[in-house]
Amino acid sequence: MFARSAKKALASIPSRQKFRFRGCLQDARHVRALATQVQHHIPASVDDKALVGVFDNPNPSSGSSPFGTTGLFGHPSLTHPASLISLADATLVRAQLLTDRILRARESQSELLKVVKNLDRLSDMLCGVIDLAELVRNAHPDRMWVDAANQAYETLCEFMNVLNTHVGLYEVLKAVLSDPAIVKTLSPEAYQTALIFWRDFEKSAIDLPPAERNTFVSLSSDILVLGRQFLEGANAPRPPASIKPSELTGLKDKGMGVRLQLQAQFTQRDLFVYPGSMQAHMIMRSAPEEEPRRRVYLAANSSTPEQIEVLETLLRKRAELARLVGRESFAHMTLDDKMAKTPDNVYNFLDALLKHTQPFAKRALRTLSQRKQAHHGLSSLPIIQSWDRDFYCPPEPPAPPIPLPALTLGTVFMGLSRLFQHLYGISLRPADSSSGEVWHTDVHKLEVVDQDKGIIGWIYADLFARRGKASGAAHYTVRCSRRTDDDDQHRDGTVEGAEIQIRESEDFEAVKRHRLPNQEGVFQLPLVVLLCEFPRPSIAKGPTVLEWHEVLTLFHEMGHAMHSMIGRTEYQNVAGTRCATDFVELPSILMEHFLNSPSVLSLFDADESNTVRQIGNHHNDPCHSIDTYSQILLAAVDQVYHSEVVIDPSFDSTAELVKLHNARGLIPHVPGTSFQTQFGHLFGYGATYYSYLFDRAIASRVWRDVFANNPLSRETGEKYKCEVLRYGGGKDPWSMVSSLLDAPELEVGNAEAMREVGRWKIEDDVGQPGRH
Incomplete structure (x- = not known):
């Protein structure tokens, strides 16, 4: 509750909603006046071309300023590992003071009016250090920094676990939400933030007797331990x-x-x-x-009995936790604040998707069967087994829709910046980093610049592979948006003898604050980190040339990054990517669709010396539908494993897998196998694995109906920015999707809306996602 995933996140509607929305409409009118100009490409600027040099030069001359010296991310105090531990301790002191202030809020009406703001501020105070520590744990090459980050992370998470089950905080929030006069003063964004805290408290057994609350805490601890054991087993060599x-x-x-x-x-x-x-x-x-x-x-696909036991114990503990707080199953508990709302709605979506995909998958399976028949010289069509898939239809890497020259990393960043200028009036600008600001010389700092407001955030790009760095691709939210000029922190109080620690924490937060032109208020501006593992450019081999799947990955992660930049809200609990799990992938998957457009691909050519043209259909894996169908079945397995069936003492995860394959599968289950112990998403995405399929379906429809005809239209980009991205998690996702697609029937987000999304054709030849 008080700490949300650094790679996820949540946004908000501004308190002066009418003024802000009117500003958005003014932007849109301005864009309409320029509509004819948008038909021609905005030429690559000096900053756009500079991106090529920054990322493609093996020894870039810029990037590190010889004049400035600071600490990580520009915080003067964070110059050595011990400073991170000191900051965590200082944050703990201030967090306790703010907690005590909230607990005293019922003593005055003015303090009750500030409870939601102060709860969000308390969450941000802790998240600001926890999210930074999470990044350091995964990216810093110095073991001493990693150890310090682990200690800081554990110290503050332990305090957060106390807050998550704090009856006093719950009672104060209850008093706020029970007072109609106070509720009336809350902006839509503030009210959404309050509901997030309320729901999370309720999920933490807050209203149970002490003994049962202790059981909840014990079960939660057991689930974390079992989850780590499950992931270790999932990744263990077979x-x-x-x-x-x-x-x-x-x-x-x-x-x-x-x-x-x-x-x-x-x-x-x-x-x-x-x-x-x-x-x-x-x-x-x-x-x-x-x-x-x-x-x-x-x-x-083998498993040891121990691996199966760990998974089944994890699933039972989750079910017990849900029952303890009065929910029918873990899926019911998890989904009530998601777009899906209920397990039945997820099944409605998956059923519709299976019905849509099945004919295509069966057709592809018949093609494989014909190939197998010819290979063995058989008189009739044979059954395709699981071990036949790759032989008769070898997976091929994704390919661009048209022939393209080699795309260097710098060229792709230039294309991204030009695309964002077309859509949002926002560009990427290389910036020098001071000595000590970044954790490795490979890291490049980019300013995200709005043509009207100036710098609206920063992206630190750590894109090259190195030993000890976390694998895969990821978007880390190190700092969320938040309005800060009304913090009223001088009323938090003080502790005798802790003045230096309080000042240390306050100075850390002061670095984050900025006043933008043409906007009321002072804001904490977003700061994100992109982690990838591309080959480093070298003098011998030249710049890094990306494979097409790597271009897709970069576009995907930059979709998250721009959501963080544009979803710049007044409350950090709803900022940028801090939104529902089954909505958060929509902007990133939609970004992949832009790579299907020749006009977008032409942005990779700075001088427009090459003519990019459509030349027919590009490569399409004939077995793609089989893989999609298999992914839908995995989403169904996830729902079964988090349903009430796991409470039965005879629950057998392998038997349930076989039952589902026999009822809905296309390729027979192989006796003696138990893939479920390698399905790592069962832990991190428990009961929400359907989310990627769900967002993929919505993204395909948004691309087709909104962007496909003119993907570089500023008017269209402004509509998407104003009706979706800017709200982050501060508005009902169904309302945002309904508004964007002009589909009022979706706004209620009921079972029929889920079925409708399931019926939409998924056109996802754009490849695989990056890290979620």
Whole structure:
């Protein structure tokens, strides 16, 4: 509640809503006046072209200022690891003072009027250090910094766990929401923030007797421990498959096949092939004989009894937790503040999606069956097994819709900046970082510049692979938007002997505050970090050239980043990407769709010397629908595993998986396998794994109905910015989607709305998402 995921997030509606919305409409009118100009590309600016040099030069001359010295992210105090621990301790002192102030709020009406603001401020005070520590834990190359970040993280999270079950805070908030006169003073954004705190308190067993509340805390701790054990098991290596050398005859991959056969002849024994290895992938795609593929598949999808027990215990504990707070299941508890609202609505969505996808998947499966029939010279169509998928339809990497020259990292950033200028009047500008401001020389600082308001936030791009860095791609919200000029912090009080610590925390927060031109109030401006693991440019190899899937990943993560920048709200609990789990991926997936447009792709050409034209349909994986259908089944498995069935003492996760495959699956379940122990999303996305499919469906419809005809239209971009992005999590997502698509029937967000989204065709040839 008080700490929300650094990679997720939540936004808000401004307190002066009419003034702000009128400003948005004025922007839109201004754009309409320029509509004819938008048909021609905004030329690449000096700043746009500078992005190419920043990211493509192996030894960039700019990036680090020789004149300034500071600490991480410009905080003068954060110059050494111990300073992070000191900051956490100082934050703890101020957080306790603010907590005490909130607890005394019923002593005066003026303090009750500030409760929601102060709860949000308390959350931000803690999140501001926790989210920074989370980034350091995953990105900093210095072990001492990582250790300090772990300590700071654990110290503040422990305090947050106390706040999450604090009866006194709950009673004060209850008093606020029970007073119609106070509620009437709350802006829509403030009221939404209050509801977030209220729901989270209720999910934390706050109104239960002390003994049951203690049980809740104990179950929560058990779930965290089991979750870590489950993820360790999910990522643990599986035992090897034993493959006879004779079974590798005729491998399509001649080079690897010959090497394996020579290895077998030299050792004079069977080969041990480990799941996930290059040899395993090669066998699954290239081995003509079915038996080695079957054995590799069995090995890859095996589980130990201990791994299954950890998962099933985790699921039972979650169900117990939900029952403790009066919910039918963990899914019911989790979904009530999501777009889906109920498990039944999720099933409505998944059922509609299965019905839509099934004919395409069956058609693709028949194609595979025909290939298998021809391969073996059979008289009838054979059954396609799980180990046949990659052999008869080898997965191919995604490809651009039109031929493109090699795209360097700098070229893609230039294209992103030009796209944002077209859509939002916002550009990316390289900025020098002071000594000590970044954690590695690879990190580049970018200013996010609005053409009317100036700098509205910062992106720190840490994009190159290095040892010890977290793998994959991620968007970290290190700092959220929040209005600060009405903080009233001088009334928080003080503690004798702690003046230095209080000043340390206040100075840390002071660095974040900025007053923008043409806008009332002082704001804490958003700051995000993008982590990727692209190859570093070098003198020998030149700039980093991105594969198409890497371009997709970068666009995806920048969708999150721009949501953080534009969703710049007065309350941090609803800022930017701090929104419902089943809404947060919409902006990032929509960004991937822009890469289907030739006019957008032409933005990668600074001088427009190359003509980009549509030349027919691009590569489409014929088995794509099979994979989509399989993902829908996984979302259904997630719902089953978080339903009331896990309470039954006879619950068997493998049996439930088999039952679902027999009822709805296309490819038979393989006896002896138990994939569920490797389905890591069951922990982090428990009961919400459907979210990516859900947002993918909405993004496809938004692209088709809103952007596809003119993807560089400023008027369209302004509409999307004003009706979706700027609210973050401060407005009902169904209302935002309904308004954007001019579809009033969606606004209620009921079961029929979920079915309607499920019926929409998913046009997601744009590739795979980045890290959520």
